[in-house]
Amino acid sequence: MSAKIPRNFRLLEELEKGEKGLGAEACSYGLSDGDDITMSDWNGTILGPPHSVHENRIYSLKLTCGPNYPDAPPDVQFISKINLPCVSLTDGKVDKSKLACLDKWKRDFNMETVLLELRREMATGANRKLPQPPEGTIFE
Amino acid sequence: MSLPKRIIKETERLVSDPVPGINAVPHEENLRYFDVTVDGPSQSPYEGGVFKLELFLPEEYPMVAPKVRFLTKIYHPNIDKLGRICLDVLKTNWSPALQIRTILLSVQALLGAPNPDDPLANDVAQRWKEDERAAIATAKEWTQTYAKPEPEAET
Numbered sequence: 405m406s407a408k409i410p411r412n413f414r415l416l417e418e419l420e421k422g423e424k425g426l427g428a429e430a431c432s433y434g435l436s437d438g439d440d441i442t443m444s445d446w447n448g449t450i451l452g453p454p455h456s457v458h459e460n461r462i463y464s465l466k467l468t469c470g471p472n473y474p475d476a477p478p479d480v481q482f483i484s485k486i487n488l489p490c491v492s493l494t495d496g497k498v499d500k501s502k503l504a505c506l507d508k509w510k511r512d513f514n515m516e517t518v519l520l521e522l523r524r525e526m527a528t529g530a531n532r533k534l535p536q537p538p539e540g541t542i543f544e
Numbered sequence: 545m546s547l548p549k550r551i552i553k554e555t556e557r558l559v560s561d562p563v564p565g566i567n568a569v570p571h572e573e574n575l576r577y578f579d580v581t582v583d584g585p586s587q588s589p590y591e592g593g594v595f596k597l598e599l600f601l602p603e604e605y606p607m608v609a610p611k612v613r614f615l616t617k618i619y620h621p622n623i624d625k626l627g628r629i630c631l632d633v634l635k636t637n638w639s640p641a642l643q644i645r646t647i648l649l650s651v652q653a654l655l656g657a658p659n660p661d662d663p664l665a666n667d668v669a670q671r672w673k674e675d676e677r678a679a680i681a682t683a684k685e686w687t688q689t690y691a692k693p694e695p696e697a698e699t
Contacts, residue, residue, distance in 0.1 A: 406603050407576050407602060409600065409602070410571075410574060410577045412598060412613065413600045413613070416611075416613065416626070439625050441626060443626070
């Protein structure tokens with residue numbers, strides 16, 4: 405069995421990956437407060453997938469990594485308004501039971517896993533033509 | 545999960561033959577993860593402070609360096625706002641001949657010898673070069689504010 409990397413060093417790795425831009429081009433993420441030594445609050449963006457109503461849209465999200473991350477999944481909330489079955493229409497929170505990677509979270513998943521899966525959700529046959537709120541609107 | 549003999553030996557020696565001014569205790573549930581305190585060296589702006597750090601020995605240790613980060617806020621040109629440390633022996637100059645104790649001694653030595661020419665915290669390094677006295681005064685203030693030793697626990 406391999407060494408279990410503690411939360412903080414895992415988050416530092418994710419931060420470096422995000423800073424260097426090694427992650428997938430379709431999404432990005434970074435610390436929302438560069439002074440926060442607990443590294444709890446993150447900003448994410450997802451570039452809407454092609455051949456869908458989301459094409460060329462940029463979605464902003466908040467991700468919160470609690471003290472038990474990565475044993476427990478992050479809390480994820482859209483800032484940009486979006487119509488997607490796993491996302492609350494009132495506040496943009498992602499329903500953990502409706503997104504497979506959050507529902508069946510594994511320790512080696514990371515924030516990129518979540519952002520990429522959300523992007524795939526936007527592109528599924530059932531979701532890619534869902535009517536969307538005007539571009540650029542945000543959840544209050 | 546079995547722990548390599550080398551790590552067990554190093555941990556035992558940290559306890560039986562501790563380095564003055566340095567304390568490293570492994571977490572019970574993760575013996576590769578240490579809570580560390582380092583006393584600020586005398587004659588430095590960090591004198592009198594006790595700095596908390598965390599240290600992790602990756603799977604590949606000792607072929608790769610331990611990962612070390614400050615948890616206590618510190619004003620130092622080679623340590624950034626998230627506590628990340630710019631130190632050659634943690635990066636390119638790591639050698640498996642080094643150990644947890646030598647690395648922590650190097651970290652302590654770095655506190656005694658800030659190097660603004662190889663900065664990680666650019667704003668701090670710049671101030672260090674432009675007005676060293678003021679920078680040292682700030683480092684002392686931060687030590688007083690953030691690195692106060694915890695009172696001995698009463699038994």
